[in-house]
Amino acid sequence: MSDYSCDALIIGSGQAGNPLATALAEAGRRVILVEEAHLGGSCLNYGCVPTKTLLASATRAHEIRQAAQLGIDSASAPRVDMPAVVGRKDELLTKSRRNLAEELGSSHPNITLLRGHARFEAARRVRVQAGEHGETHQVTAHEIFINVGTHATTPDIPGLAEAGFLTTTSLLDIQEVPEHLLIIGGGYIGLEFGQMFRRFGSQVTIIETGDQVLEHEDDDVCKVLQNLLTEKAGIEFLLEAQTHHVSRNAAGQYTLSVKTKAGERRLHGSHLLVATGRTPNTDNLGLEKTKIKLDDKGYIQVNARLQTSVRGVYALGDVHGGPQFTHISYDDFRVVRDNLLHRGHRSAKQRPLPYCVFTDPQLGRIGLSESQAKEKGVPYRVACLDVKRIARAQHTGQRDGFWKVLVGDDDRILGAAILSPEGGEVMTMLQLAMMGRLRYQQLENMVIAHPAWAEGLNVLWKDLK
Structure with missing residues (x-):
């Protein structure tokens, strides 16, 4: 030793x-x-x-x-x-x-x-x-x-350990495109992997215990994203669904017994990914x-x-x-x-928490959500912009999504949810404006190169009261 x-x-x-x-x-x-x-x-x-x-x-x-x-x-x-x-x-x-x-x-x-x-x-x-x-x-x-x-967290589901399953680590090494990928967990990891393998050619079903995907996001953001993944990508979602048994036959096919609001469902798939947290x-x-x-x-x-x-x-x-x-x-x-x-006094508390969910379109998030503002009693107004109104969206054909920004009584930005192509990049522009304590009017009247995605910052505030 x-x-x-x-x-x-x-x-x-x-x-x-x-x-x-x-x-x-x-x-x-x-x-x-x-x-x-x-x-x-x-x-x-x-x-x-x-x-x-x-x-x-x-x-x-x-x-x-x-x-x-x-x-x-x-x-x-x-x-x-x-x-x-x-x-x-x-x-x-x-x-x-x-x-x-x-x-x-x-x-x-x-x-x-x-x-x-x-x-x-x-x-x-x-x-x-x-x-x-x-x-x-x-x-x-x-x-x-x-x-x-x-x-990766392993949920306590009867039969799961015996059947075996994929984690987000093991799925990265898969050598074939799953015929039907079942995903337990509708958080950002489940959504990213779900859309990824749907585009590779898999049938995909996502089972989520909550009443919406991305449990910490505003209802309207989750609804639009889920609808896009359902209607445009063809992903099946089961919400408020509890998986209570997993089995796997000799041919390797999975069967999940799932309780839903509409009754009992039996799901069959070739592969099973568990994405229920860490x-x-x-x-x-x-x-x-x-x-x-x-x-x-x-x-x-x-x-x-x-x-x-x-x-x-x-x-x-x-x-x-x-x-x-x-x-x-x-x-x-x-x-x-x-x-x-450096003899500093830097704190890990009260720091900005930007993040991006890399679905297509991306979801970029910074600052307060609308539900958080209500919970904290923070006065706010909401500015919304459908992506299809941005010139860049019309040129590229990428017309899905919307921008949602909260503005305080002092006309400064409180937070944003940008469900959009380049959503993470647009969100970061708003984060910079928040750090600089800019008022929304300064973005509304800023000269922005045409036809960049950022040009939406000129028209986002049109209906803000």
Whole structure:
């Protein structure tokens, strides 16, 4: 067994841990970074990078099918080669992992990378085990940063474990187009994978326990998005539906028994994806040997500076709960970096929480939703714009969706939901306006290049009272 001591021990090579290791090393601190699996965390390995790479292939197949609407005669329907689609994704991941390993290794002599599972033996002492019979290291650190992320939640459904199922990680490596993909879970992950595989050629059914998809969004946004995915994409939705049994026959076909408001349904499919949320990776960290506090779901409790209940121990990224997005994890790094290295007073609370659901059209969200404004008693007005009224939409034929922006009594923007082509980019423009405390009239009268999508910012406010 090898013994190490360091200034900073970072457990987990995710979107917060990697840049923090580099920043601390460049500041002269001795850093040990522990990673049990692939470098890069969820975003690189089974989140944004691989899913959006596959989405690009699905989008291209869809565009080819729709080419005739723009006067382009495609000789035949596209043939989806799933091994080639997955191979393109794998090639990108291999390159990204190699570049990251080089960056964290040879480029920074103050960083030592240890491979294995980390488990606390005391508040500042961790044992790292490389596999079941691999080398063991004991690390003592002045400060410890936990960045271990989450894993897919397995719901307690009779027969599910015995039948087997796909997770959002395993589905990324599938070598065939499913004939009929059943998806349990109507959150953003279920919607993105549902539309993706519908465009690859699968029949898709999404089962959701709530009364709408995307449970935290306004009703009108969810209704329009669901209708588009049903009418334009051909996805079947079962809402307020409870899966109470799963079975699989000898031929590999699934049968789901589902309770709905209309009665019992039996669904049959070739593949089953479970996308019902995430669970923090805290159950095997040895936290019981420390005084680190967890909430009732197993997430590590932190304060505004991301400090745990143990002095000198921090939690970054998805493992402390809250919105689970790459950009939020990266901002956790900035909070810790500025407070530790720059004597800052940066807080992880009350920060903007932009995000984008990468369906087509995209849903970009920032600030207050209408339901949140009502709940908080914040006065507001609503400006809405159908995408089809934007010149760019008419030129491209991408006419689906609408923009919805909340404006306060002072004429400043409170929040926005942009269900639109380039919805994430338009949302970010509104976020910049919010950061600059611009009034909506300044956007209404701004000179915007024609015919960009952003030109909708000139006409969005027309019916605002």
